[in-house]
Amino acid sequence: MSKLICSSAIGGAHQWVARAEAKLGEAIREKGEGCRVGFPDTAYYLPVIYSFTGEKVERLGDLAKVLVHARSLLPQVPAEKVWLPYLGNTLDAGVATLFALEAIEACKYVVGPDPVEGIWLGAASDVIMRERGVEFVDGTAPGFAAVTGAAPTSEVAVKIARELQEKNIYVFMAGSTNGGQFARQLKDEGVQLGWESRLVPFGPDVSALIYPMGFASRSALSFGNVKPGDFKANLRYNKERIFAFVLALGEVDEEKYSAAAGALNYGFPVIADTDIPQILPTGICTYEHVVSSVPHESMVEKALEVRGCKVRITKVPIPVPYGPAFEGERIRKQDTRVEFGGNLTPAFEFVTMAGMDEIEDGTIEIIGPDVDDVPVGAALPLAIWVEAAGRKMQPDFEAILERQIHHLVNGAEGIWHMGQRDIVWTRISKSGFDRGLRLRHYGEILHAKLLGNYPAIVDKVKVTLITDLAEVERRLDVARQTYIERNRRLESMTDESVELFYSCLLCQSFAPNHVCVVTPERLGLCGAYNWLDAKAAYEIDETGPNQPVKKGACLDPVKGQWAGVDEYVHQGSHKTVPSVCAYSIMDRPMTSCGCFEVICAIVPECNGIMAVNREYTGDTPAGMTFSTLAGSVGGGQQTPGFMGCGKVFLTSRKFLFAEGGHKRLIWMTKNLKKALGEDLEKRFEEQGVPDLMDRIPDETDAIDPKEIRAYLERVGHPVLQMGDISAFAGDGEAAPVQEATASAPAESRPADEAPVEASPREKGYTPGQMESLKAEIMGQIRDELKQGLTREIVNDIIGVLSERFLGAEPRAQGLSAPAAQAAAPREEQETRPSARERIGAVRTFAIRKDTCGKPVCEVTLGATKGQGGTRGRTYRIGGDTAMPFHLWEGRMPNSPLVAMEVFDKVSPKYPDVLRAVWGELLSDPARMAKACVEKYGADLISVRLEGTHPEKGGLSPQDALALVRSVLEAVDVPLVVVGHSHFETHNEVMKEIARGCEGENLLLSWVEQENYRTVAGVALAYGHTLVAQSPIDVNISKQLNILLSNMNIPPERIVIDPITSAVGYGIEYTYSVMERIRLTGLGGDTPLASPMIVSPGQECARIKECRAPEKDFPAWGELGRRAALWELATAVPLLYAGASILVMYHPEAAVALKRTIGRLMDGR
DSSP: OOHHHHHHHHHHHHHHHHHHHHHHHHHHHHHOTTSBOOOTTOSSSSHHHHHHHOOOOOBHHHHHHHHHHHHHHOOOOOOTTSOOOOHHHHHHHHHHHHHHHHHHHHHHHHHSSOSOBTTBOOSOOHHHHHHHHHHHHHSSSOEEEEEEEOOSSHHHHHHHHHHHHHTTOEEEEEOOBTTBOHHHHHHHTTOOOBTTTTEEEEESSGGGGHHHHHHHHHHHHHHSOOOTTOHHHHHHHHHHHOEEEEEEESOOOHHHHHHHHHHHTTTOOEEESSOOOOBOSOSSSSSOSEEOOOOGGGHHHHHHHHHTOOOOOOSOOSSSOBSGGGTTOOOOGGGEEEEEETTSSOEEEEEEEOOTTTOOTTOEEEESOOGGGSOTTEEEOEEEEEEEEOTTOOGGGHHHHHHHHHHHHTTBTTEEEEEETTEEEEEEEHHHHHTTOOTHHHHHHHHHHHHHHOTTTOSEEEEEEEOOHHHHHHHHHHHHHHHHHHHHHHHTOOGGGOSEEEEEOGGGGTSTTOOEEEBTTBOOTTSSOOHHHHHHHHHHOTTSSOOEEEOOSEEETTTTEEHHHHHHHHHHTTTSOOOOBTTOSSSSBOOBOSOOSEEEEEEGGGTEEEEEETTOOSOOTTSSOHHHHHHHHOSSBOOTTEEEEOGGGGGSTTTTTTTTGGGGEEEEOHHHHHHHHHHHHHHHHHTTOTTHHHHSOOTTTOOSHHHHHHHHHHHTOGGGGSOOGGGGOOOSOOOOOSSOOOSSOOOSSOTTSOOOOOOHHHHTOOHHHHHHHHHHHHHHHHHHHTSSHHHHHHHHHHHHHIIIIIOOOOOOOSOOHHHHHHHSOHHHHHHSOOHHHHHHTOOOOOOOOOOOSSOOOOEEEOOOGGGTSOOSOOEEEOOOSSSTTOTTTSOOOSOOEEEEEEESSOOTTSOHHHHHHHGGGGGOHHHHHHHHHHTTOOSEEEEEOGGGSTTTTOOOHHHHHHHHHHHHHHOOSOEEEEOOSOHHHHHHHHHHHHHHTTTSOOEEEEEBTTBOHHHHHHHHHHTOEEEEEOSSOHHHHHHHHHHHHHTTOOGGGEEEEOOOOOTTTTHHHHHHHHHHHHHHHHTTOGGGOSOEEEOHHHHHHTSGGGTSOTTTOGGGOOHHHHHHHHHHHHHHHHHHHTEEEEEEOSHHHHHHHHHHHHHHHTTO
């Protein structure tokens, strides 16, 4: 800490408090202590004082008490030669200064001079704060700059202001330097000032700097759920969410030092153009506190860097469309303007880390000829050399960013790209060239997307595009050396050398209980993620599917078992997998998803393990193809003797470690041997069998286990001398290990088991006797499988259930005579009770009751007059402690609700059968809503605003608001407001409606992972609830709710839309996703413990069965009845899956659904 800064700040604070006391004294003398005081049009009193202390300053007498507190905060003014002040003293002085500044400005509203005069705007109202505050919440405005003083010239002032405007940063101006003011400099140059231009002049005095701080305080109170008086939470919110900084232009005196100390209490650093002492260590601020002597031309960039402020580039600046839809584009040879690489020329891509001061953000340099300089169809060499800088950038992240180049540049129409590292091939099409696409645009894409997609680690990007052959080859040597070093770095890491592993839950959408644990020596099953990748992915996105897993105590170093890993897997698998062994295939192997590159499986006849890769389509020693094996092994199952893994795991020292290592490999595909040969031979040599590769057969040598066995005996495979592999199969229980090491694979038996009984081979059986014994056992198994017992039991169960619940006639017992004879001997048939008799004998049994780890969060819909709205009734959903209608094992306090939908504009695809039902009401949403409630008993009304889509009507946000208000007036039930997928328009519409219906607690639908900030912000600002939509994916649903909670959206303001489908169109899958969401939430996973909303009406309106007339499909029956039944048949399963709100279209289906819900809630 600088003694000069601290001393000056403390001295300035004493001056400010004295001035505030004098100003307050003047006001009390003129108006009296009972005079009301405050800023106009705000419910936050004096917001800085309110947020720091919780004091509601309403009268001048209240303000006097605050200034007493301010004086008590003042540290002693430091002596000239004695070092006294510390950071705490300086921050206290800053808070005292803030209180004094707010007191002075508040008193101006009482006794003058008027803060609103000329260009000066004074305090912002709550209306402005909410409107503009949403932009800070959704990232539209990255932050604000509080500018005090004046630039050396008006031209410099304009340049700074323009640069801030270009980055969408608000500029809040106050104070002067030698009588000059930044705001007046702009005004003199004809620059428009005001909230619309984001150049906001608050006041001419330094005391007006309190207004930006008040704006920040109100943002924390309004959007951050910060409680008045919780100054620590106020600091945290502003430090983490409001990316603001102070630009101090010109001379800095004691008064400005103390105001700057006040800003530090918000985590806002100070950037100065003069040579003042610096405070560089991090602490209260994210990075440095005070940085000085910054040139004006780099002042904005430096301020953004020090504050950690990320500027979002919302549109990639290229002359062709950009988006994921173009990633599948193919450019044929005859359509190519120019190409690079592809074995025609050298080409590579490389990302390297740079220092923050080493590059200038946005620089794009081309070395060599551009596309214009070569003939059509030419091939050029290419190096895409990317330098990335960031405060949190690490060398480990280089490869992560490098791998993104492929899909990032492929997003541009007219560019085709494949490969990575030094195996690259890319083309620019003739049509793209004609529209202006050039080599430079590769750099524009990478700059925009790396900054936009990876803001946590990337602050600056420089791209150099090289087509000069000599320079490409020179840099290629450098890149290849780095590629090698990256590979070696991971190779040198061991599982013992780290304390954290990482999870990957990406595949839980289709393998719900699968948890992939990625370690330095075991990469992910898909082969795409190693430990460094997962670590980097977590650093980039802390809410993503890659989470740190603490190893905990080592339970078994040979099998690879840790207490912390077991605990994480148990929770992550929804408590279905209690334990895993990372190095064993026989004892609790890691679960398999379905994305694995390789399947390893036991071949009992050979006492070893086979390995087959996904690309191999032939038969395997297991008697099944890869795809058949995958169906048995995948889906999140833990199958001893079978294991999915990444290819590279076969080259790990921990592969089959518990069972004896690589010597257990008895069959591999030829492709695998070729791909992994060099690395495998290293492992074989380490284990004392350098020629093992030649002893492992592939599909060209043998496939049948007997033939493989003969091959192994012929070549002397070491597996023949190893113990029986089945002895390694554990009982699933973790056994403590006293003294164990993981330096070498287990040889003959598991390290934690007693010696097992000798196998038949070890007892001295001949190979012929063993084959005879196996044949006899297999024959017995086959005979048992041919028995008809299963058919008998199933038929008897069906018969009993049909009699008891469907009223069917009793069925004849047993099988036909031939089947009965095949099933069992006659005397056994006569004495053994049938399945019917066994089931019929059951009179009572205990019902299993699952325990609830977390009730579904209760959400209130709508608001009455007393709650700030206009609804005649409100509803609560959620609160369940068991699966839907499992009333015997938990509570279901709130009934599911039926909503019916009205439209601003009816789609041409709206079914004719529904047009006939609704008639002219379709064109009058308010009347239709009234009919839905009064005639059909709708609990809620959903208002679909499809007509605001620019391609489907282009209605304005004001039109949408007028419609919603008309529906609110027509009915007294809560509303759901549904937008569309054109995000830009959707966000503007939701902002207008949220603002215009403040306090109504509308259910705003929807937000999603790629577009949630704006709508979430207006929901916070104006008191509404959100629908969080995810694409039939449990993980994305969870991640979105985490993102919303990070924005301080409380759980009781979130309803999940998992997206569903109609009967016959995949409802079984959407049902399973909903069921997993509900089960996981009840199991204690808070982000998934939210109520759900579904739209059976919309889904059924799309399908043929609800549109096709009976003349085309007479067997389907009458259309009107069919449409209603289909919608009802879609809704009921979703009701059982956990839906709390069901949006219906057909009135008959809606009425029937309400009856069904009523009966179910009554337990009938």
